[in-house]
Amino acid sequence: MVNMQRNALGRVGIACVVALWCSPGMADDIPVKAWLDTDTVQAGQPFHIMVEMKGSEIEGPELPEVQGLLIGSTPRIRRDSWRISMSGREHVKIRGYRAQVNQKGTVTLPPIAVTIDGRTFHTDPITIEVTDASPQPRRPTPEELDRGRPRTQDRTRPYISTDPITADDIVLLEASIDRKEAYLNEPIILTLTFLEVVDAQTRVRRLDEIMPTTEGFYVFPLQREHPHGRTPLEYRDGRRYRIEERLRVLYPTTTGELTIGPWRYYGVATIGSGFHQERHHLEVTTSPITVEVRNLPEGPSSFTGAVGDFSVSAHLGQGEVVQGVPTTLTLTIVGQGNPHAISRPRFEGYDGFSVAAPASDIRNIPSPDAPTFEKKFTYAITPYRSGDLTFPAFEFCYFNPEQGTYVTETLGPFSLSVRPSENQEPRIFVDSGRDPRPAPVETFATGMLPPVTIDDDLRPPSRGIVSLATPFAVVFPVLAYGAFAIILARRRKLALDPRYARLHRARSHSRKRLGGLSSAPDPASELYRALTEYVADMLNIDGAGLTSADIERILREQESEQWLIDNYMRILRACERARYAGTPLSKEELNALTHGARLSMKEFENHLSQRGKV
Amino acid sequence: MSAVSILVAFVIGATAYNEAFDQALEHYRAGHFAESIALYEQLVAERVERPEVFLNLANAYHRNGQYPAAIANYERALRLDPTMEEAQFNLTQCVGRTKRRLERPENPGWESALLFWHDTIPRSVAHWTSIAAWVLLWLVLAVRLWRPLPYLRLAALAALVVAVAFGASAWIKYSPSPLAVARYDHTPVRFGTSEDDDIRFELFEGDRVLIDGKANGWVRVTIADGERGWTRLDNLIRVGPPYENGANDTTPETNRRPG
Secondary structure (H helix, E strand, O other): OHHHHHHHHHHHHHHHHHHHOOOOHOOOOOOEEEOOOOOOEEEEOOOOEOOOOOOEOOOEEOOEEEEEEEOOOOOOOEEEEEEEEEEEEEEEEEEEEEEEEOOEEEEEEEOOOEEOOOOOEEEOEEEEEEEEOOOOOOOOOOOHHHHHHOOOOOEEEOOOOOOOHHHHHHHEEEEEEEOEEEEEOOOEEEEEEEEOOOOEEEEEEEEEEEEOOOOOOEEEEEEEHHHHHOOOOEEOOEEEEEEEEEEEEEEEEOOOOEEEOOOOOEEEEOOOOOOEEEEEEEEEEEEEEEEEOOOOOOOOOEEEEEEEEEEEEEEEEOEEEEEEOOEEEEEEEEEEOOOOHHHOOOOOOOOOOOEOEEEEEEEEEEEOOEEEEEEEEEEEEOOOOOOEEEEOOOEEEEEEEEOEEEEEEEEOOEEEEOOOOOHHHHOOOOOOOOOOOOOOOOOOOOOOOOOOOOOOOOOOOOHHHHHHHHHHHHHHHHHHHHHHHHHHHHHHHHHHHHHHHHHHHHHHHHHHHHOOOOOOOHHHHHHHHHHHHHHHHHOOOOOOOHHHHHHHHHHHHHHHHHHHHHHHHHHHHHHHHHHHHHHOHHHHHHHHHHHHEEEEEHHHHHHHHOOOOO | OOOHHHHHHHOOOHHHHHHHHHHHHHHHHHHOOHHHHHHHHHOOOOOOOOOHHHHHHHHHHHHHOOHEEEEHHHHHHHHHOOOOOHHHHHHHHHHOOOOOOOOOOHHHHHHHHHOOOOOOOHHHHHHHHHHHHHHHHHHHHHHHHOOOOOOOOHHHHHHHHHHHHHHHHHHHHHHOOOOOOOOOOOOEEEEOOOOOOEEEEEOOOOOOEEEEEEOOOEEEEEEEOOEEEEEEEEEEEEOOOOOOOOOOOOOOHHHOOOO
16 A cells, blocks of 8 residues: 555656656747847947757748848858757757947847747847947057067067957958059069968868959969978967968059959858867958059050060070071060060061061069069071171160150161072072061950960871880890890800800801912911811810821711711812822812812711700 | 071971961960861861960860860860969869869879879870880999999899889870860769669769779769769760860750759
């Protein structure tokens, strides 16, 4: 009975606990609320309207439009968490919208509607009391920051802010130009500076970046190298930033007011660590920049489009040539200005020459401060008369925007000694030096770099030769090495192995001797020695003093066939007879004996070869 | 013709290829991009494979609004001369005008790890350096055979390493991973090589893909984030070689967006 009462009491207790937990108070039944992130709102100062929503499926909030209250359309602060309750999984969503009131007074934010799980809830209205903007604490000037702030503290250390980082501090963009007014084609340097805060608790991811549009400008990127290759750091408003600087040289190609568009950056930043992270969507934009472009004043006829500060020189390739053979005249223009806008200068009053269209070449000269180029025009100048000729002086004119005047440089005249050519055939020369067309300057709405020119021969490569060259270059060294190794090994064997060396020499020596018989003073003795030394060399025995009887014995020891021995003996004895009897061999006899000796030596070599002795 | 006349003709006269190049440049400067493209494509068809030609062709396509062909030709120029700043800059600009601005798919991991140094070396430099080191290797070996001087073994080893490294670099540069560029928007990439297979994802005009398989007119492609699937070869402009004409912009029926 007591147990039953205890069970009943327990069940009632559990039911009460469950009922309490599920009651509106425990479940926090207001799923939507709104508040401001600050107690005091000042005119012109931004603040955040925070909205908290709880539920499974949340739609909204729908922000009302209020006269005098500016509210951002996308939340700058996002916090999300999930919790499990008796009613299931619940999403707690907090969004912070940047807002600003520009005038002092009272503004009421009406209820904000949010749809949660199919039902619409409203927040309580918020009355915002806006006060006058109080004087802001003075921010350190850049000079003070560079020296290190504040003055009362250690001057060697920069001022470091202790305020928490806000989304506005994370990424900064700066776009600036070195002049607001310029002449047509005058170089303007656009500096784009990207600053990203360096902070252990802040992580930034770049989603997108839209570079400023430069319609009406010819654009050239500049490289600036940082000392020691490190990315520079800089303090701004007490925070440390990593700096990326991009430089562009802009050459205005039309007159009037030109606009450099805004530079836009989109990214995501996470501030904090662990469970206390805030995620911010970043959208940073620079203001557009306008440039007033003036037209150039009326210029002399020798002006061909160069605007900037230049130094000019010209020289001839050779001072002495043969009639009809071209030499080169090189005009070099070095300076700061758009090289693509510079056309070749006009040549006038030259007689006795043919001038071909020049090849032009542009080179960027690395310079950390100002874009410097070198443009060369190389003309092929062909004299078609002989004698001491003079190529006349010509003018190169450019507009100097700093001085606002045209500067004309005179180059030449150039003396050339021309020797007459032996070939007097008439020749046709293509002369294109008199009518230079001004180089058109492109307007790049796209910010593209222009096409390039080619001065060398564009003929496609001969594939046959190229395709053979590589296998040849791969195989040839291996074969050459193999041949060299064989030759070297043979030479070493000849030097170290006398038997091999004599065997190798036997044939060539005997052949040489037999070939010189007709002119020898004693052909019979020479033939005799050729045969005996051949046998001695082949068998590596001492050849001095060998008689016909010795040869017969040796041939028998080598198991030569009888007819071969007989042949050898017949020749040797004929030679002995001629030597000792004093009757020289007739020409016919000598020929017959020589022929027989050759056959016998060949047969003897075959015989030794069959026996494996050579 | 005398030697002097030949010399004069050589200096003054330009080859037909140079004339075509100059004409194409003139058309470009006058804003006649279609004519410029036709002339440059003719040069490419004639096997004038120079980075300058591909750069100018790409610029003409770029200015004509044909971004896939422009991207393919910038890539071709960069394959021939990886240090060409104009091509790098304009490629970035051109990719910035595509819908998704996808990165170039990365080369296989082993290639990036072993040949991290060769990106900025033109392929002809890699080729001839390898050949020179190879010839030097056998020359050193021959000298060593003749007279074994000190350090020759070390020199031969160094030459071998250079020859192999640059040879591998040249090999990869001559037969690079087959890159291609999507010609059309909403190009379906499917799970298999049939029109009945489900669509896995879509490519957009100018997206760059790596081709890593082929079957019956279909190719398996991988994009920068590693997604992979099958699409018809006609939907892509291969960066090559061989260099196909990128001017064809007729949209085949199969590329229309489903549904």
